[in-house]
Amino acid sequence: MRFSVLTLFPDQITDHVSKSITVRAEEKGIISVVAKDIRDHAINEYGKVDDTLYGGGTGMLMQCDPVYDSWLEIADKDQIRPYTIYVSPKGHVLDQAKVIDLSKKEHLCIICGHYEGIDSRVIDEICDEEISIGDYVLTGGELAACVIIDSVSRMIEGVLPNSEAYSNESHMGGTLEAPQYTKPAVWHGKEVPEVLRSGDLKAIEDYNGIMSYIETMKKRPDMFERLEISEEDWQKILALKKSL
Ligand code: ADE
Secondary structure, three states, rough: OOEEEEEHHHHHHHHHHHOOHHHHHHHOOEEEEEEEEEEHHHOOOOOOOEOOOOOOOOOOOEHHHHHHHHHHHHOOOOOOEEEEEEEEEEEEEOOOOHHHHHHHOOOEEEEEEEEEOOHHHHHHHHEEEEEEEEOOOOOHHHHHHHHHHHHHHHHOOOOOOOOHHHHHHOOOOHHOOOOOOOOOOOEEEEEHHHHHHHOOOOHHHHHHHHHHHHHHHHHHHHHHHHHHHHHHHHHHHHHHHHHH
């Protein structure tokens, strides 16, 4: 899978990618990440890429042409148009379902805004969707692009050592992962549940399944409300909760 990032700060992307799990995925040839400097398509020799806002307002807005020409440089090389995302606080908030959806694309182009953002006309013309990484405002889209590259690439086959590494983790299947423990078995008087030390794989799987419901109920009631839970599992949840 290919990621192309259009940005005014390409080092922020390459620095991150060269230090994370994505570096191994790149070495294995599973993914490639290219950060393209939008300033290469500045509108004058002084590197101008932005201007003041029509209608007033503070700050500067990135202009259409530098963004459009950078995108064309990437899109024109390909027969297939890259699936193009603008990262912005106005977008659909990223979740695991969207991450999985994006991991099936062949080529993602992520456009990062800076200053007050980008002229809306170019976004409307080239972007397939707008994605936010949460309801807060960052100074630029680069961190959001790194979050997308990281979360999407770990869903691609061969990036993580085995698919079990993510099939049981939080947010897969709409629940949070059950609490996890390592040695020692007792720490500060807190004991690892006996079933997890029993070696009985079936009992461990059942226990973790119910604990994952309880964890979701405690920490993300909004997610818990959306779950469809069988009568049998409800009984198990109530019984286990009582014994904790
Ligand atoms: N750029 C600025 N804030 C952002 C956010 N919350 N998500 C994605 N991109 C952004």
